[in-house]
Amino acid sequence: MSGPDDDNQLRQGEVAVALPPNADAGVFFIGTIHTPWRVRGECPKRGTLDGPLCSIVVDPRWQQALTDIAEHPRIQVLYWMHRARRDLVLQTPIRTGQTTGSFALRSPVRPNPIASSVVALVAIDGATLKVRGLDCLDGTPLIDLKPDRRPPG
Template structure:
């Protein structure tokens, strides 16, 4: 395990070892990104062309795609399971001071679920082409949820 940076605080145990930590992945993200080449976030991914982003769903989940179409925005939840899970306070390289994990979008968190709002560019069988991802190729997909403006847009 990497040593903490100045100001970081670790949890006293590894949440990955908890027997309640079970999930069933519904697919996998395909992209041009790998460790060391992936952009830090979706904005940067879009600026770099999106990474040839696709979601390959498991065939048994094909019926769950009914109602989705090109142009739809969806919230993609994906599993960054190789990330650290023991940090309560982190010191990002871009920040002057440490911050609590829940105040960051870092993949290092007790439950390494990442969230991205992405646009479906097209659907071919069980593959969804999306506008961008910041995920490494092969990242497991936890869930896909539609972005619904009347529900998800913050009140102004």
């Protein structure tokens, strides 16, 4: 039985396609993100810099890559939305009810479920970063971290 939170059911107007048989490239997950959210419906649509405190745990082999990251009050976090379906080309968001192309949406449902958030770096303890501003599920794989050098505002 499916319900309104069943992310695998097509909504009216949605179109799914067959995925390619093989991937074109590989990605190394460099850590794991821990947030308060367990299901997609709990996640904020976009994180805010005053949102809940979340943890980014970097794999120990990559810990040296965190050198000097504390000099950046905001960082860009790239992550893999591992529980999102990847086959929709047209989606009908519940919020609008309007069928729209996947590339015209910020939905996690896309061929390559890569997300990006700019977060406030609150603290660092070894290979664990405490941040505010994420919008992903607990256990989300981390792809990369980059300093955000844009002026605040």
